[in-house]
Amino acid sequence: MSVTVADVEHVARLARLGLNPDQKELFACQMSAILGYVEKLKELDTEGITPTSHAVPMENVFREDVEKMPMGVVKALSNAPQRSGSFFNVPKVIE
C-alpha cells in the first residue's frame, strides 16, 4: 500500500489539517508502512461476518423526557475563545 503526497494532501483537507512539506513526506511514508501492515487483514475471510461497532450488546437506551435546568449560557460560554454577549464569535462566513 503506497500513500502519495497527493493522497496525504487530500486526506489533510478532509481532516481540516494543514501540513508543511516535511510533514507531508513523513506522513506519506509512515502511513504507507502502517497501511501496509494492516493489509494482513485481507488474509482473513470475513464473508458473512457481522461487523462489531460496540462490544456490549445493547438496544437503544431511553429515558423519561423530563424538564431539567441546563448548564446556562455563562458556563457554556466560559471557554469561548471569542464571544459577544451570549454568542460565540467566528470569522465572517458569508460575504
Add this chain to the structure above:
Amino acid sequence: MNIYDMTIHQLHDLLKTKQISAVEAAKDLLARIETVEPLIGSFITVTPEQALAGAEAADRRIAAGNMDLLTGIPLAVKDIFLTEGIRTTCGSRILENFIPPYSATSWEKLLDRGAVLLGKLNQDEFAMGSSNESSAYGTCRNPWDTTRIPGGSSGGSAAAIAARQATATLGTDTGGSIRQPASHCGCVGLKPTYGRVSRYGVIAYASSLDQVGPLTRDVIDCAIMLGALAGHDPKDSTSVDTPVPDYVSALTGDIKGIKIGLPKEYFISGLDPDVQKAMDAAIETYQRLGAEFIDVSLPHTDYAVATYYLIATAEASSNLARYDGVRFGHRAKEAASLLDMYVQSRSEGFGTEVKRRIMLGTYALSSGYYDAYYVKAQKVRTLIMNDFIKAFNDVDVMLTPVAPTPAFKISEKINDPLQMYLSDIFTIPVNLAGTCAMSLPAGFSADGLPIGVQLIGKPFGEETILRAGYAFEQATDWHKASASL
C-alpha cells in the same frame, strides 16, 4: 512507614483511629510531590489548594463519624478527566487553557466519598501513545529508571504511584493505557469491562474502546476503587445497568480449582526472556495455590493490532473533529476565514502523533476505502471477540504477559510509530473484545525493571480476576518493592 508509602486501606485505618488527619496526609503527599516531581514529571497540574480544602472537609466528615473507605485519601487523576474549575488539558496544547464547566462522573463519585485531589497527571496527548512521549507538557520518566519511559498513555498515573506521589490514581485504557504503564512501573492496574464505569466527562479518544480504571499499590486498593467507580450512569448511555458486587469481599484468598487459560498465541518467540521468566514463575505460583492450567487458543491475536489501529483512529478522527477553535480550546489568531480558522487552530494545537492518527482514521473512513479498511476491521473485531467467548467456555480467567518487554528507553521508538504500536499486542485484544483485565506486579528484569502479568476475565468478571490477583499477591512480595529515588 512514611504516609506516602501507604496503601488506601493502611491510610484509612490511621485516619479512622485518628492517628493522623486527612490534612496531615495531604501535606505529606504534597511535600513528596515537590521533592520528586523534578525527577519524574508525573503531573501536568498540582492542586495544593483543592487538596487542602478537600482534606479539611474530609477531617470534618471523619469527626462527624460519616466516613467512607476513600474519605481523606489523597488521589490524582489523569488529565483526561474533566474536573470542574480545574484546568484539564488531555496532554494537548489545544486545551492549554481549558477550564471544564462540569466534572467527570467517575471523579465526582470519588469526590462524593471524600477523596482528596492532589492534581492532574501527565499522559500522552489525547491518550494516543504507549510511552507518554506525545504529551505536550514534558517527559514523564519511569521512577525505576529515569532514562526509561513509564509507559502510556496513563504514564503519569503509573509513575505517580511508583514515585509515591499519590496513594492511588485514575487512568483510562483504550488499547492498554492502564495495564501497560502499571506493568512498567510495578503497580496494579485494572481495565474494567466496557460499560462497567461511566465515561461521562472523560475526553473521548475511541469511544467503542475507552474505559476508566484505577491504578493502585495493591489488589485490595484496586477493589476499593472499582467499587467506588462502577455502576450505571444515566449520563453515559453506554454504561451498563447491572448490580455492582462488593469487590472487597470477593478477595477470599482461596482460588483452589480455578481454571486458568494460557492462550498459546501470547507466548511468541520474540518474548523478552525476563518477561518469560516472570510468566513461568507466576504459573508456578498459581499451581501451588491450586489452580488448574488449560491451554487455550485465541487464533486471531495476530490481527488485533491492525484491527485496533483502524477502528481507534477512525473513531478518533470523528471525536477530535470537535476541536475547531469555535467554542473552546485553542483558536488561531490571524485566520481570515472560518475554514482557515479550523485548519490553523487544529494544526497549531495538535501534536504529531495526534495528527498522524487523525490522518489514518480519516483515510480509513474516506470514500472508496471505508469498506476495505473500517468495515473490514469491524468484522475482524467480531472474530476476535468470538475467540474470547470460545476460550472462556473452558476457563475462568486467562494469564498472559502485559507487554513483550520491560520499559524501553526514552526516544527508542519515537521515530517508528509501527514499532510503538506493536508494543501493545497483548493488551489491545481485550479492548476489542470489551472485557476486563488487570496487570499485577510479578517480578523484575535483570536490570531491575518491574514486569507485570495480565489476568483477563470474562465480561463483568472483575470479581474473579480480583480474587485471583489477590491470591497471587498474598503469595508474593513483588507489590511491596519500591523504587529508590
